[in-house]
Amino acid sequence: MGIERNWAGNLAYRASSVVHPTSADEVRDALAAGGPVRVLGTRHCFNDIADTAGTQLVLDRMPAVIEVSEQRDAVTVSGALRYGDIAPVLEAHGLALANLASLPHISVAGAVTTGTHGSGDAIGTLASAVRGLTLLTASGEIRRLRRGDADFAGAVVGLGALGVVLDVTLDVEPAYAVAQHVYDHPGWDAILADLDAVTGAGTSVSLFSNWQRTDAADLLWVKQRVPEERAGERAALAGALGAVPADGERHPILGVDPVACTEQRGVPGAWFERLPHFRLAFTPSAGAEIQSEYLVPRSDAVAAIEAVRSLADRIAPLLFVNEIRTMRADDLWLSMAHERDAVALHFTWKPDEQAVRALLPDLEAALPASARPHWGKVFTLDGAEVRSRYPRWDDFAALRARYDPERRFVNEYVERLGL
Template identity: 70%
Template sequence: MSAERNWAGNLQYRASTLAHPTSLDELRALVARGGPMRVLGSRHCFNDIADTDGTLIVLDRLPFLFEVNEQRDAVRVSGGLRYGDISSHLDAAGLAIANLASLPHISIAGATATGTHGSGDALGSLASAVRALTIVTPSGDVRELRRGDADFNGAVVALGALGVVVDITLDVEPTYDVAQHVFERPNWDDVLADFDAVTSIGTSVSLFSRWGQTEVVDQIWVKQRQPDTQREARDALFARLGAQPAVTKRHPILGVDPVACTDQLGVPGPWFERLAHFKLEHTPSAGAEIQSEYLVPRADAVVAIRAVRELATQIAPLLLVNEIRTVRADDLWLSSSYGTDAVGIHFTWKPEEEAVRALLPTIEAALPATARPHWGKVFTLDPVEVRSRYPRWDEFAALAADFDPERRFVNPYLQRLGL
C-alpha cells in the first residue's frame, strides 16, 4: 500500500492493503476471505479509528445509489458517498435533509458511524436521520436493520465495529431555503447569562472564539430557515448583547480569506449551500489542523464553557478557533447526544499534535464528568471513563461481538475502548 494519510495529514495509515471493491459481490468476497479489516471513509477523522494493519476498504468505486421512496420521505444512498455528493440530487428532486455538518466533504457512512453533527437546538446529529442501513458483516453476509428493530439503535453510531455499511436510508423533507447571518463581538458574560436564547435564535447557531480575549465572542453564525420569522427577535437579542452584524463575509477563523465559506449577509439560498460552513468545491477549514470536541448535556453547558474560558491563556497559543454548537437528544446508544440535548465544544487546533495532546488532559479534567469526546477526533480521556459515560455500552459490546465474533474489525482504537 502506498502511503496514505488522513485529510489533515496528522495520521498515516498502517494498512498493508487498500481495497476498492466495485460491486457488492466483490465486497462480500473480500470481507469473507478473512484477516483484519477496517473501512476508510473520507479520511476526516483525526485519530486512528479507521486504521488497521490489515486491509482498508474504500467504498468509492461501488455503484452510485440514490433512490427516493414512493412517499418521498426517505432516500437510500451509497454509504461511501459524501453529503455534498447527494445534496444537489436531493435538491433537484425537490427534497432536503434537516441538517448538515460544517463540512459537506464527509462520507455518509463515516459521519453516522462517529455520531458527527451540525448545529441546532431542534436538530439531531446526522445519525438521527438514519432510517435504515445495510451492513456486510465480517462473515460476508448482508444484514439490513431498520428503525424500530431491536439492534437498530446500537448499529447506527457503531464506530465501524459491525462490518461495512454499504447503504443508508435517510429521512428527507421538502426542499427549503436558508439565510446565514454573522454577528460580531457580543459580550461573553451576557451570552452565557442568556445562553438558551442565543442558541435558539436561529435554525442553526454556532459561536466562534479564538480565546485570545475572554470578554467577547469573536462571531456568532446564525442560519435561519426561510421565511424568516425571527428577524426582529434576533436583531433585538444581539443589540442587547452588544453585537454588530458583519458587513462583509467572514471565515470562522478571523483574518482567513472566506472564499471557502458558504454565502452569508442574510442572502437566502438552497439549504445545502448554507447549512454547511464550507463549500464542497473548496478545501475547508484551515486544512492543516487537529480537531477535538467534547459534548456535554445542555444543563452542564454554561459550566463547561466557563471552564474552557478559565483555561484561555493555555488554549489560545495552540488554537485556530473554538466552535460551540448544539445538538438535539437522540436514542442511539453511542451517540454523544444519547439521552440528552447536548452542547458541543469543538477545538480546531494548530497542527502541533504533541502539544495539543499534552494540553487535552487539563481540558478534560476541567470539563464536567458528563462530557463525551467525539469518536473521530483527538482525545486523551481514559477509555474506562469514556465507556462509563455511555449507559448502553455493554449492550453495544454484545452487539459487536454478535456481528464480529472473531474480532476482525476490532483495531487498536477499539481495543483501547475494551472491545
C-alpha cells in the same frame, strides 16, 4: 500504493493492503481473505478509528446509489457518497435533509458511524436522520436494519466495529431555503447569562472564538430557515449581546479569506448551500489542523464554557478556533447526544499534535464529567472513562460480539475502548 495519511495530515495509516471493491461481492471477497479489516471513508477523522495493520476497504468505487422513496419521505444512498454529492440530487427532487455538518465533504456512512452532527436546538445529529442501513458482516452476511428493529439503535453509531455499511436510508423533507447572518464580538457574560436564548436565535447557531480575548467571542453565526419570522428578535438579541452585524463575509477563523465559506449577509439560498459553513469545491477550515470535540448535556453547558474560558491563556496559543453549537437528544446508544440535548465544544487546533495532546488531559479534567468526546477526533480520556459516560455501552459490546465474533473489525482504537 496505499492511502498514506488522513485528510489533515496528522495521521499516517498502517494498512498492509488497500482494497477498492466495486460491488458487494468484491467486499465479500476482501473479507474472505481473512485478517483484520477497517473501512476508510473520506479520511476526515483525526484519530486512528479507521486505521489497521490489515486491510483497509475504501468504497469510493462502489456504484453510486441515490434512490428517493415512492412516498418522498426517505432516500437510500450508497454509504461512501458524500453529503455534498447527494444534496443537489435531493434538491432537484424538491427534497432536503434536516441538517448538514459544517462541511459537505464527508461520507454519509463515515459521518453516521462516528456520530458526527450539524447544529440546531431542535435538530438531531446526522445519525438521527437514519431510518435504515445495510451492513455486510465479516462472515459475508447481509444485515438490513430499520428504525424500530432490536439492534437498530445500537448499530447506527457503530464505530466501524460491526461490519461494512453498504447503504444508508435517510429521512427527507420538502426543500427549503436558509439565510445566514453573522455578528462580530458578542459578549461572553451576556451569552452565558442566557445561553438558551442565544442558541435558540435561529435554526442553527454557532459561536466562534479563538480565545485571544475572554470578554467576547469572535463571531455569532445564525442560520435561519426562510421566511425569517423572528428577524427582529434575532437583531434585538445580538444588540443585547453587544454584537454588531458583520460588515462583510467572515471565515470562522479570523483573518482567513472567506472565499471557501457559504454565502452570508442574509442572502437566502438552498439548504445545502447555507447549512454547511464551507463550500464543497474548496478545502474547508484550515486544512492542516487537528480537531477535538466534547459534547455535554445542556445543563452543563455554561460550566463547560467557563472551564474553557479559565484555560484560555493555554488554549489560545494552540488554537485556530473553538466552535460551540447544539443538537437535540436521540436514542442511539453511542451517539454523543444519547438521551440528552447536547452542547458541543469543538476545537480546531494548529497542527502541533504533541502540544495539543499535552494540553487535552487538563482540558478534559476541567470539563464536566458528563462530557463525551467525538469518536472521530483527538481525545485522551481512557477507555474506561469513556465507557462510563454511555449507559448502553454494555449492550453495544454485546452487539459487537454478535456481529463480529472473530473480531475482524477490531483495531487498536476499538481495543482502547474495551471492545
